[in-house]
Amino acid sequence: FLKGKRALVTGSTSGIGLAIARELSAEGAEVTLNGFGDADEIAKLCDELGATHSGANLLKSDEIETMMAEAGPLDILVNNAGMQHVSPVEDFPVDRFEMIIALNLTAVFHTTRLAVPGMKENGWGRIINTASAHSKTASPFKSAYNASKHGVDGFTKTIALELAQTGVTANCISPGYVWTPLIEGQIPDTMKARGLTEEEVINDVLLAKQPTKKFVQVDEVGALAAFLCREEMGNVTGANWSIDGGWTAE
Ligand code: NAD
Numbered sequence: 001f002l003k004g005k006r007a008l009v010t011g012s013t014s015g016i017g018l019a020i021a022r023e024l025s026a027e028g029a030e031v032t033l034n035g036f037g038d039a040d041e042i043a044k045l046c047d048e049l050g051a052t053h054s055g056a057n058l059l060k061s062d063e064i065e066t067m068m069a070e071a072g073p074l075d076i077l078v079n080n081a082g083m084q085h086v087s088p089v090e091d092f093p094v095d096r097f098e099m100i101i102a103l104n105l106t107a108v109f110h111t112t113r114l115a116v117p118g119m120k121e122n123g124w125g126r127i128i129n130t131a132s133a134h135s136k137t138a139s140p141f142k143s144a145y146n147a148s149k150h151g152v153d154g155f156t157k158t159i160a161l162e163l164a165q166t167g168v169t170a171n172c173i174s175p176g177y178v179w180t181p182l183i184e185g186q187i188p189d190t191m192k193a194r195g196l197t198e199e200e201v202i203n204d205v206l207l208a209k210q211p212t213k214k215f216v217q218v219d220e221v222g223a224l225a226a227f228l229c230r231e232e233m234g235n236v237t238g239a240n241w242s243i244d245g246g247w248t249a250e
Contacts, residue, residue: 002229003028008071010058010111011081013037013045015180016130016221020078023222024229025049032071034058035081058107059099068111073118076229079108079152080130084182086141086189097144104148105155112159116168125168126229129156130221133176133209133244141193149174153240160238169237173224176244177206179215212245 007024011017013035025031031051033042042053056067058081068074082104085096108129119125134142135149152172159170177183183206190201207213224243228236242248 001027001231002076002226005029005075005229006032006072007076007078008032008034008054008067008074008111008115009078009080010034010107011130012078013042013053015182016175016178016218017078017080018045019218019222020080020128020130020225021049021051021222023219023226024076024078025051027226027229029076029229032067034067058110059102061110064107064110065114068114073122074115075119075122075124076126076128077111077115077119078128078130078225079111081107082130082132082145082148082182084142084145084186086186086193088141088193089143092143100144101148101151104145105151108152108155112155112170116159116163119168120163120166123167125163125166126233127156127159127163127168127170128225128228129170129172131156131172131174131240133174133242133247135172135174135240136242136248139209141190156240157238164237167234169228169234171228171236171238172240173221173228174240174242174244174248175216175221176210176242176247177215178218178221180218183215209247210245211247211250214245216243216245 007029009021012021012033033053054067056063131152132149134146135153
């Protein structure tokens with residue numbers, strides 16, 4: 001149902017973004033991938049999905065502008081690239097804090113401002129932002145991440161209102177813990193910040209949040225993103241969709 005639609009998914013060389021890109025491509029969309037990684041592996045992914053790739057570093061607004069110009073007018077924009085850092089606020093490295101806000105929030109502003117004119121002209125568009133359960137609730141030691149994701153929620157609602165009569169929707173998807181390199185990477189820091197073993201971090205910190213006691217799977221997030229692109233979802237805008245095993249219901 002996405003044949004003829006052009007999509008860009010940021011941070012799609014790994015994890016959730018890659019699963020979203022796979023799902024949109026499987027539904028017929030022409031996809032531009034973005035993100036870092038091994039050149040051969042990225043070339044293989046492009047072949048597999050019939051996709052193109054932009055290696056733009058989203059911390060740099062000029063690289064975002066080049067990526068958006070090369071991708072051309074978009075029907076679907078998925079802002080998914082994101083990073084995490086776990087530390088008590090008084091020790092939080094200032095440059096990491098600024099980097100997380102720049103990637104998780106400011107880059108979303110840049111891609112959106114550049115995509116909106118084309119979508120408005122077309123009278124159709126889907127903007128989907130990967131936020132997080134941490135856009136609705138907080139856990140300690142993630143001040144930059146939680147601030148950025150709450151920011152993405154507010155930004156998305158604002159855009160939804162601005163675009164309400166244009167045929168363009170803007171929504172957040174908010175996963176709980178999904179087993180990806182981002183989660184694996186924060187386990188050692190959480191062990192250090194809380195003085196726990198790896199097993200304790202997985203069972204007592206991460207899965208303790210999710211009533212299902214299961215990690216969310218990347219293809220489940222991909223399916224939700226594709227669902228929001230359906231014609232029938234035209235009146236779903238400004239929403240923040242939880243996919244978190246019940247975490248934020250508590
Ligand atoms: P990941 O680390 O597997 O993938 C991150 C992607 O972003 C990669 O493709 C990477 O190359 C790209 N990237 C990183 N820095 C970049 C930069 N400066 N410029 C361009 N691309 C860059 O992460 P993931 O777990 O798949 O997370 C994807 C999104 O989902 C993030 O926004 C994250 O906050 C959110 N999220 C993840 C979880 C989870 O449990 N994994 C939960 C909630 C929300």
